[in-house]
Amino acid sequence: MKKLIITCMSLFLFMGAYAQNTPAAKSNDRGRVTLAAYIPDQADELPDAARNMLANKLNQVISQNGFGGEEGERFIITANVVVLTKTMLSTAPPMTALTLDVNLYIGDGYEGTKFASTAVSVKGVGENLAKAYINAFKNINLDDPKLQAFVEKGKGKIIAYYNTHCDVIIKQAQTLATTGRGEEAIYNLTSVPKACVNCYGRAMAAVPAIYKKQIEKDCSTKLNQAKTVWAANQDINGANAASEVLSQIDPQASCYKDVKAFVAEVAKRVKEIDNREWSFKLQGQKNDMSIISAARDVAVAYAAQPRTTVYNVHGWW
Numbered sequence: 001m002k003k004l005i006i007t008c009m010s011l012f013l014f015m016g017a018y019a020q021n022t023p024a025a026k027s028n029d030r031g032r033v034t035l036a037a038y039i040p041d042q043a044d045e046l047p048d049a050a051r052n053m054l055a056n057k058l059n060q061v062i063s064q065n066g067f068g069g070e071e072g073e074r075f076i077i078t079a080n081v082v083v084l085t086k087t088m089l090s091t092a093p094p095m096t097a098l099t100l101d102v103n104l105y106i107g108d109g110y111e112g113t114k115f116a117s118t119a120v121s122v123k124g125v126g127e128n129l130a131k132a133y134i135n136a137f138k139n140i141n142l143d144d145p146k147l148q149a150f151v152e153k154g155k156g157k158i159i160a161y162y163n164t165h166c167d168v169i170i171k172q173a174q175t176l177a178t179t180g181r182g183e184e185a186i187y188n189l190t191s192v193p194k195a196c197v198n199c200y201g202r203a204m205a206a207v208p209a210i211y212k213k214q215i216e217k218d219c220s221t222k223l224n225q226a227k228t229v230w231a232a233n234q235d236i237n238g239a240n241a242a243s244e245v246l247s248q249i250d251p252q253a254s255c256y257k258d259v260k261a262f263v264a265e266v267a268k269r270v271k272e273i274d275n276r277e278w279s280f281k282l283q284g285q286k287n288d289m290s291i292i293s294a295a296r297d298v299a300v301a302y303a304a305q306p307r308t309t310v311y312n313v314h315g316w317w
Helices: 009-021 025-029 048-064 129-138 145-178 182-190 197-232 236-246 256-274 288-303
Strands: 036-038 075-089 095-108 113-126
Touching (some): 048 129, 075 113, 075 145, 095 129, 145 197
Antiparallel strands (some): 095 113
8 A cells, every 4th residue: 555621721822822923834734633635546546647636636625624734644635536437439539538436535544543534426538548537636626515514524523533532642742752752752742733722732731841851862962963073174164064063952951061162162273273263153042932833843844754654544435
């Protein structure tokens, strides 16, 4: 196969204000109900161009209905195409006519739980089979009330999932953090939609502790990297290269005092060798908003990492 009541209500209100003002669209997606478009193998294999068109149509459903999401999301919208009729028309040039049932599903692609389903019938005609499929998929009406009801049912089921699994989600994130998988833990917590008011607030409250644990791990690693870069080239160019690594270290980390000492050492040495000033602007301490913002950046970076996800849709059709 191819690829419930939050006691700290002020935190929730704060996070709502933050989400409205952050400039990064990808970061905004972290608080939305999310879906990934997934096209599995079909009984009648689709031409590649037709698969791309169907995936594009599913992505239009995601976008039009206010979902966020990237490849590898837990919740998916997928389709199974059934050919009802396929006719060769005696035209000049000859044309292929298709009548299709496009069965659509929303569900938990990890656990294999189907949340909602619907079917739309479409027709398409083209100079070849691929073009007939493409023209048929173009005729899927995104404003069809039946399709809208299907999407709303799926969204409701996703929200219900988070509300009933909140304790498990938070506990799993904490376990991931203790086993060195902090980025994944932060990604999972920041994936809780804002629409899940109770679970969202609890998940956000759990983020700072995990984020701080993550930056402790990163600090020593990146400081050693910067020292290696500097040791290889002790001049202004080496200092600037080291600063690129140092700039990634969060000032909340306990080893940041060592970063400051190293920066002073480099500045002194550059002055001795090149007789010029070198200054590295140390980051200021973060407040709660900055910590959450930085944690969301971690989640976005984790989501962008290439990985293979195998979805379980057995029994959905």
